[in-house]
Amino acid sequence: MITVRGLTKYYGSLPAIQDVSFDVAAGEVLGFLGPNAAGKTTTMRILTGYMPPSAGKAVVAGYDVVEHSLEARRHIGYLPESVALYPEMSVRAYLEFMAALRGVGPARRRKQRVDEVMARCQVAHMADRPIGKLSRGYRQRVGLAQALVHDPEVLILDEPTVGLDPAQIIEVRDLIRELGRDHTIILSTHILSEVEHVCQRVMIIHEGRIVAEDTRDRLRARLKGGELLYVEVAGAPSEEITAGLLSLPHVQDVRPLGDNAYQVTCTLGSDIRAGLAQFVVQKGWQLLELRRERISLEEIFLQLTSDEPRPDQAPAGR
Amino acid sequence: MRNAFLIARRELEAYFISPIAYVVTAAMLVVLGYFFSVILFVTRQASLRPLFGGSALIVLLFVLPLLTMRLLAEEQRSGTIELLVTAPVRDGEIILGKYLASLAFYLLMLVPTLYYPVVLEVFGRPDWGPILTTYLGIILLGGSLLGVGTLASALTSNQIVAAVLGVGMALLLWLIPSLAGFVSGPLADVLQYLGLSSHIADFAKGIIDTRHVVYHLSVIAASLFLATRILETRRWR
Ligand SMILES: Nc1ncnc2c1ncn2[C@@H]1O[C@H](COP(=O)(O)OP(=O)(O)O)[C@@H](O)[C@H]1O
Ligand SMILES: [Mg+2]
Numbered sequence: 211m212i213t214v215r216g217l218t219k220y221y222g223s224l225p226a227i228q229d230v231s232f233d234v235a236a237g238e239v240l241g242f243l244g245p246n247a248a249g250k251t252t253t254m255r256i257l258t259g260y261m262p263p264s265a266g267k268a269v270v271a272g273y274d275v276v277e278h279s280l281e282a283r284r285h286i287g288y289l290p291e292s293v294a295l296y297p298e299m300s301v302r303a304y305l306e307f308m309a310a311l312r313g314v315g316p317a318r319r320r321k322q323r324v325d326e327v328m329a330r331c332q333v334a335h336m337a338d339r340p341i342g343k344l345s346r347g348y349r350q351r352v353g354l355a356q357a358l359v360h361d362p363e364v365l366i367l368d369e370p371t372v373g374l375d376p377a378q379i380i381e382v383r384d385l386i387r388e389l390g391r392d393h394t395i396i397l398s399t400h401i402l403s404e405v406e407h408v409c410q411r412v413m414i415i416h417e418g419r420i421v422a423e424d425t426r427d428r429l430r431a432r433l434k435g436g437e438l439l440y441v442e443v444a445g446a447p448s449e450e451i452t453a454g455l456l457s458l459p460h461v462q463d464v465r466p467l468g469d470n471a472y473q474v475t476c477t478l479g480s481d482i483r484a485g486l487a488q489f490v491v492q493k494g495w496q497l498l499e500l501r502r503e504r505i506s507l508e509e510i511f512l513q514l515t516s517d518e519p520r521p522d523q524a525p526a527g528r
Numbered sequence: 529m530r531n532a533f534l535i536a537r538r539e540l541e542a543y544f545i546s547p548i549a550y551v552v553t554a555a556m557l558v559v560l561g562y563f564f565s566v567i568l569f570v571t572r573q574a575s576l577r578p579l580f581g582g583s584a585l586i587v588l589l590f591v592l593p594l595l596t597m598r599l600l601a602e603e604q605r606s607g608t609i610e611l612l613v614t615a616p617v618r619d620g621e622i623i624l625g626k627y628l629a630s631l632a633f634y635l636l637m638l639v640p641t642l643y644y645p646v647v648l649e650v651f652g653r654p655d656w657g658p659i660l661t662t663y664l665g666i667i668l669l670g671g672s673l674l675g676v677g678t679l680a681s682a683l684t685s686n687q688i689v690a691a692v693l694g695v696g697m698a699l700l701l702w703l704i705p706s707l708a709g710f711v712s713g714p715l716a717d718v719l720q721y722l723g724l725s726s727h728i729a730d731f732a733k734g735i736i737d738t739r740h741v742v743y744h745l746s747v748i749a750a751s752l753f754l755a756t757r758i759l760e761t762r763r764w765r
Contacts, residue, residue, distance in 0.1 A: 258614040261763045285615040290614075299538075299547055303753030310534050311615040356611065 211364060211394040212257070216266035219252050226252040227418040230266070234411075236363075239390040241409030241426070242398040245275075249418040250398035251291050254368050257396070258288045271363050284313065288356030291368040293349055297342025301333055304341055305359055312360035323359060327497040331355040331385065345445050347378040354385065371404060387466050402506045438503040439474040439483065445495035458482060458489060470498060535625025536632065539599070543633045552594045553637045564644050565591045574652025577732045578642060582664045585728060588666075588673055589702055590752035593694025594635060596677030597687045599626040600759065613763065620756045623678065627743030627752055630674045636664065658734035665731025668744035672724060673698050677706040682755040682762075698724070701747070 212234040219226045227249035231391050234240045244250050256263045257270060259279045268275045271285035296304060305324045314320045328334040331351040336344060341352060350370065357365055370386065372377045386397060399405060405412050405426060413423040436514045443451050449464050455474055461484050463475040476482055483500055490497045543549040563584040600623075614624060618713070636680035637675050645696055648654040673694075680694035681687075705723035708716040727740040 211711060234684045255610075260610055262615050263593070283614055286614070288611065288614050290607070291612045292607040292610065294610065296538075296542070296608055298542060305539075307534065307538050308611070308615065311612075311617055313616065 211238075211283045212396065213269045214253075214257070214266070217253065217256060217263050217268060218265040219249075219256060219261075219503065222262045225418055227415075230415070230418075230420055232413055232423060234386065234393050234394055234396060235429065237390075237392075239395045239397065241405030241410045241412045242396055242410055242415065243400070243402065243405050244398070245400055245413035248400075248415045249491075250415060251368055252418075253415070254288075254366050254396070254398060255391045258286055259283045260368055281465045284360070285362065285363050287362035287365045289350075289357045289365075289367045289370055291372070291398075293353040294325040294358075295341045295349060295352060297340060300336040300338050300343070301328065301341060301355075301466070304352065305355055309359045314360050317372040323361075329356045331356065332381070346373050348376065350374060354382070356362060358389070358473055363394060365389060365393050365520060369398055371399070371401070378510070393430065399419075437476045437478060437480060439476065439486070440499070440501050440503050441472045441474055441486065442498035442500075443495050444470045444495070444498055451495065454493060455486070456491070458486060474502070477516075510526055529621070532625040532628060535612075535617070535622060538708055539626055540632050542598075543595075544627065546598070548594060548598070549551045549633060551660075552626070553640075556587055556591045556637060557640055557707050557733045560584060560641060560644075561616065568647075571585040574654040576648070576654075576662050586702075587747075589698040590695055592630075592634065592670060592673040592674075593677040593680060593691050593698060595632050596626075596674055596681050596694060597690040599678055600629065600681040600755070601684050601687045601690040604762070605687075607621070607752070614757075615632055617747030619759045620752075621753050623682070623755045625758060626681075627674060627678045627755075629680065629690070631671060634674060634682070635667070638663070638670075654703040658732065661734050661736055662732045664736065665728050665740075668741065669728050670746045672701075672747040675748040676701065679751040679758070682737050682758045717740040722746045 212232075214233070215231050218228050230253055232240075232248070242253070253259050257268055258307060259275050259277060262276050269283045271287070273282035273430060274277075275282045278399050287297050288434050294528040295474060299307070302324060305327065309320045309324055325334070328337055333348060333351045333355060336348055336352075341349060344352065352375070354367075355368070355371065355402050359524060367386065372381050374382060377405060383404070386395065389395065390408070396405075409426060412426050413425070441455070443455075446454075452464045452466055453473065460476045460480040461474055462477060465473040465475075467473055474486070483502070487497055487500060550645040558700075564579050565640070567578045567631045600609070602604045612669050613619065629698045636712060645654060645656075647657050677690075677694040680697055683693060701722075701724040703723070703725070705726050708719040708723075713717065720741070721739075730737050730740055
């Protein structure tokens, strides 16, 4: 549904994004994760036809965003980061205006469609309020409603939960998850838990480059090379326990953490907890604690975007 | 074209709740009304020619850029332009829509001035031919000024800057013929033709000269074309 190849954008001589390539399949929800100034907004603005790239190409719903910009725009619903809406217009008047601009018609169909999206985004009771008088949370919902009003195949949402309170964040996430059932969505965020909650696939961008792209779960695993266990064992010197744990099948690495604690890395997909417990008991040691550790995207993120070179791209001679 | 009308309608509705639009209307009516009364009192002629053929029209150079300053500058400042240009709408349709809204509002502003010819009709025997051509001239002059103002508004994201630019460009255009005195030959004629002020007086005399009509339409077309280009390139940076 979305194909991006070698997208590059310079502001003056400064590159905001460089050689960004990715695909989004129909019906997929892609999380576009990166710290501030990583280039998320720039990428999305190119996809939505707001500005052209310096190099590379992007195709949305079969239309090149530069060559067939108008056609591509017809198939996209866009929620910009700023969510700037006309403050003097009422919610209903604004949505009807946007629907008409996007070619939803005739008038009766347009009215009906506006009522539908207002209900879906829970702004129906604010229909006659001027947008300028709404809270940030409601403005965000109106922004979402205008992105949906022409029933586009592709939704591009730039930091949809920024500036919302926790209850509103949950509502908006639920709505996006629900929209994900029948839309292709790209959602940008600098908040890790957001992708964990909403997206099937994650793409991490840092300083204008894609540093990782995979399904959420595989990405989490790939980075640490496997499953992690936290174990506390007493009853023998640390070296002996380390060596003993290393001898178990599937164990790749054992790292003593001090205070009888060890971090055990196992091959992906394995679960050796039962075997490990049995082994410790057989040895006559005492098992004090044993639990699986979840690597948060936070760690993945730090690992990928920290400035130390990764093994696969360390400069020669280091 | 349909999109341009949609945008124009939205923009026109915004004018009606904008205090600036009312202040601008009031300012124009006060200045023109003042000149109308004084001129009528002094000349005792049932004609609009002294009013609309002369310097009173300079008020338009100062008030019409206030009408257009918001059009694109405010969209660019607040960021609402982002959802407008990412809708399936051509940049030219956006500019045209904005311009048409200002033109429509200007036409509404002129409605109260119809009171002047009505007064003349009541108290004298005015010649209606020149009055009609005078209105055509005023509409064309305003059309040009609004075009220039729309261009100024596209150039910046600051309404005040847009207003100052608009007045500056309007004055420059108005004053070009005064340079003609410093040169001679065909260049003087060219300068004379390029000036906005050269293309208004004949209308008040009851003359419709196509050269004047073409001039105003060219100013409008050139302004809107440039404004469209600017809207495009402002995003390309
Ligand atoms: N209009 C602009 N002019 C110049 N530089 C810009 C502009 N927009 C963004 N940038 C720069 O491009 C980089 C990427 O910005 P952006 O795409 O907004 O990142 P993100 O959305 O991930 O925070 C930043 O360094 C930012 O300063
Ligand atoms: Mg951003």
